[in-house]
Amino acid sequence: MSNQYLFFILFLVINSGLWMIFDNAQQNRMKELQRLILNQRNEEKNSAPPESKKQNNDDKGDKIVISKEFVDWHKKQGPTRADYVKTTVNQEIYNVLAPEVYCPRIRLGRIFDGGKWMCDPINLPNGCVIFSLGINGQPSFDEEIQKYTNMRCKIYGYDRSPGKISAEVFQSINGVSRAITLAKVTDASKGTSTIEDLMKLEKVDKIEILKIDIEGAEYQVMTQFLQKQTVCQILIEIHSSYDGTKNLLRDIARFDYLLFNFEINPNYPFLATEFSFIHKSCMQRYSAIELYRYLP
Template sequence: MRVSARLLNVVLAALLFVSLLVIFSDLFGKKEIAVPAPVPDPTPPPPTGDFLSDRISLKRNFVSNHPIARPPRRMIEFYKLQVPQRRAYLDAVIESMSKNYMYLYNNLAPEAYCPELVRVGTTNDGGKWICSPFRIPSACNILSLGMYNEITFEEELQHITDKRCNLFAYDMNRQEPQTMIRLKKINVGVRVAEISAETNEMKKRYTVESLMKLEGITTFEILKIDIEGSEFQVIPPLLRKHKPAQVLIEIHGTPSETVWLLRDIASQGYWLYSYEINGAWHHLCEYSFIHESAFNQYGVTPMAKYLN
């Protein structure tokens, strides 16, 4: 009986405590609970077939002397007229700290016109939009930061350029044996390295500068980067010291964080020419930039810069 009485007292006390919590919650306001992002519906089964190998097997010749196409002047002028509004909406994103991506994505547009904009690698997640890879100069260096065993971009780029450049690839995880075989086949140098703002060799963390020293290079033409959020610490100092012709980057951040990084990249002389929102996770988006010093090399026409 004593045990039952004690148990009853404990239950009554617990109920009283919960009731008081509810009452005081109503009096002083309920704290908003963060709701996690909904998990997207599963994708349908992917189509079968090795599409990249099929394309490469055709052995097409991409050498061409066709003149560069330029956008009409009235198109450029119209883009320029929209600059104040685009900037105003992006300012609103920064100032509000909202987690809503509408003002960011609805106000993005190319700042520069690339007449030979192509997607290299898989047409699904993992491929990259790049401006005229056919014009990449010989004996250049290309850095690929982040692979995750998805290397169709590296494979097709090496095919397009006939392996005329040195391609170095890094990932924080060791790649699968089959991936390593494919990378060796296309002459890609590979290292296990977590890209970081500081080097710690014991933990296999490296700055891009440290990796460049290990490879014995001082410049690079193309930077492909997908490092799961570390871009916010890595990219700003890197682009203050180095100016690759093109930067292909996936940004993982809130709207305000993304606008901040886009503007920082733009402040270093880069112009946005392509972007692609991730269809499953809207906080992820691919951006392709070209430096103004590389406009002539890649046949690019500046239109209207609003990020800087």
């Protein structure tokens, strides 16, 4: 038998032995990993729920509870945020913003532009009113909020373009829609109306949810409206101006509204941003917990 053949046999034996050792080591590691995963699952099953668990709130359903440390951390940062809000310019404002309240949020509407963040909509009261200002042929939010709540609210939709009011859709979701341009002054000859005059037109005393996307006209109508009316949640897209955005946010906040979400529109970075507010008087209804108010 040649030496070359002996070396070949020896090579095969050594490699087979090494492979067996490696394979055993791999199997042992897999067994250890499975053991660790099983232990972790058992620990999770036996551990106490996290601080943000729900617990009974007398006869009012469930109440969200968050840890004191969570709230304290926001309170610690709050005064600094308040100072920065006053002094920041341009897009720097977006480095300062953070929720002023904690609440169970959900995004309703299509995944892309058109969806809105709401606070705990399952607690919308029966017979409530939703105003949807600015439809633009995209009523996905309006459809989903009605489906989510089983049509418990009446929804009114408005858009400046007659071809974009989605009349048939609104009829199918316990709603009505009209071609009207939102403005600071009502002028029937020009087809313009204030929000308050729309309420009179529809014989509405109170708006629960105000969704607004009116391509810059928000600067003309919001402050005027909030001086006379209070709604529970404002879901608004603010356009076109960094300083204008900051000033309008602070104006809204001065009427006791607290920010709970914001979402930058990537198609127009920093110049079209969704903001969601809840009024202080409605926080208990929607399971919202104040963290720190810094915008006013």
